[in-house]
Amino acid sequence: MEKVSIFGAGSWGTALGYVLAQNSQDILIWTHRPDQAEEINQHSNNKYLKNIRLPEKLVATADITKAVIHANVLVLAVPTKAIREVCASIRESLDKKVLFVHVSKGIEPDSLKRISEMIQEEIPEQWIEDIVVLSGPSHAEEVVLEQPTTVTAACQNTASAERVQDMFMNQYFRVYTNTDVIGVELGGALKNIIALAVGITTGLGYGDNAKAALMTRGLAEIARLGVKMGATPLTFSGLTGVGDLIVTCTSVHSRNWRAGNMLGKGKTIEEVLEEMGMVVEGIRTTKAAYQLAQKYNVPMPITDALYSVLFDGITTEQAVNALMARNKKNEMEDLINLL
Ligand SMILES: NC(=O)C1=CN([C@@H]2O[C@H](COP(=O)(O)OP(=O)(O)OC[C@H]3O[C@@H](n4cnc5c(N)ncnc54)[C@H](OP(=O)(O)O)[C@@H]3O)[C@@H](O)[C@H]2O)C=CC1
Numbered sequence: 001m002e003k004v005s006i007f008g009a010g011s012w013g014t015a016l017g018y019v020l021a022q023n024s025q026d027i028l029i030w031t032h033r034p035d036q037a038e039e040i041n042q043h044s045n046n047k048y049l050k051n052i053r054l055p056e057k058l059v060a061t062a063d064i065t066k067a068v069i070h071a072n073v074l075v076l077a078v079p080t081k082a083i084r085e086v087c088a089s090i091r092e093s094l095d096k097k098v099l100f101v102h103v104s105k106g107i108e109p110d111s112l113k114r115i116s117e118m119i120q121e122e123i124p125e126q127w128i129e130d131i132v133v134l135s136g137p138s139h140a141e142e143v144v145l146e147q148p149t150t151v152t153a154a155c156q157n158t159a160s161a162e163r164v165q166d167m168f169m170n171q172y173f174r175v176y177t178n179t180d181v182i183g184v185e186l187g188g189a190l191k192n193i194i195a196l197a198v199g200i201t202t203g204l205g206y207g208d209n210a211k212a213a214l215m216t217r218g219l220a221e222i223a224r225l226g227v228k229m230g231a232t233p234l235t236f237s238g239l240t241g242v243g244d245l246i247v248t249c250t251s252v253h254s255r256n257w258r259a260g261n262m263l264g265k266g267k268t269i270e271e272v273l274e275e276m277g278m279v280v281e282g283i284r285t286t287k288a289a290y291q292l293a294q295k296y297n298v299p300m301p302i303t304d305a306l307y308s309v310l311f312d313g314i315t316t317e318q319a320v321n322a323l324m325a326r327n328k329k330n331e332m333e334d335l336i337n338l339l
């Protein structure tokens with residue numbers, strides 16, 4: 001049995017707590033809201049997972065020191081924007097080496113750091129046993145219904161990835177391992193951009209042809225950037241690449257897809273965020289990816305088009321027209337270099 005604390009009690013942190021509690025791990029979940037800790041201790045978290053009864057073994061606290069001291073494994077499940085702040089609070093109470101697991105899907109704009117890099121910057125090396133990324137096609141809403149789900153635990157140190165695999169794996173939650181941390185982190189973060197774009201085209205009234213086009217050419221630009229940044233090309237054909245791209249671009253549960261859909265129907269970003277009430281990681285990640293594309297000199301036309309919509313005020317129709325009117329290309333241009 002592992003002693004685990006989860007930091008962040010939104011939909012994903014709570015769903016992972018559900019899995020770990022069912023797997024009989026010694027589990028504590030930390031939330032910054034005392035009222036939410038009380039609700040979880042009464043076995044529900046209705047804002048994030050409606051009508052789900054949480055396991056009795058899933059215990060919540062609003063005391064971050066208690067959560068840090070409790071565990072040998074710390075799972076970070078807050079949005080990318082909150083990672084540094086939460087790490088800084090965790091740092092205050094650390095008194096032993098711990099295994100960090102992160103499950104967030106984003107890249108920090110301006111610094112252009114992946115999440116494992118942000119953790120390394122915020123937590124002194126002496127307290128980090130390893131950092132494992134847990135990622136893949138996995139909507140919280142389906143996990144808590146115990147529907148079959150597959151994810152990947154990635155770490156350069158295979159023993160740590162396997163430890164996380166053993167902690168989480170059960171009959172409905174299947175965990176693979178991978179050593180390509182860069183590829184796994186980038187796949188999880190960048191697919192949100194494409195899901196926003198697919199949502200926009202659906203909101204505009206376009207059909208499955210546009211969806212397939214964006215998913216296929218989106219994967220091409222994700223892989224192009226990823227390989228330049230040091231990822232293994234094959235990772236993008238796996239669960240954390242095409243797998244997560246499929247689920248996020250096609251599921252009614254996807255916040256990124258839903259946000260895009262509202263934008264396509266004419267709502268403003270402010271209206272969309274107000275209505276969602278949950279994190280839409282793809283918006284900040286679009287800014288980061290746009291900056292990364294410039295830094296690495298990689299063409300990312302879909303990312304550029306979405307950036308223009310989100311940050312430069314061009315209309316969604318103009319963005320689609322600009323994408324379709326680009327110069328002629330060979331489909332396999334650039335991709336051949338990935339092999
Ligand atoms: N939902 C899903 O199915 C999946 C999500 N992910 C990823 O997991 C990460 C978390 O997503 P998810 O759980 O869905 O997000 P939610 O929006 O559902 O929840 C976010 C949680 O983080 C808390 N939070 C936000 N800022 C802070 C802060 N500064 N300090 C402490 N707590 C904070 C929120 O608190 P409050 O309630 O007060 O706002 C809330 O409990 C994201 O990166 C997402 O991409 C990955 C796989 C699946």
Ligand SMILES: O=C(CO)COP(=O)(O)O
Nearest residue numbers: 136137138139254255256
């Ligand atoms: O990453 C996810 C599923 O794998 C969740 O995607 P959304 O944040 O778009 O809901």
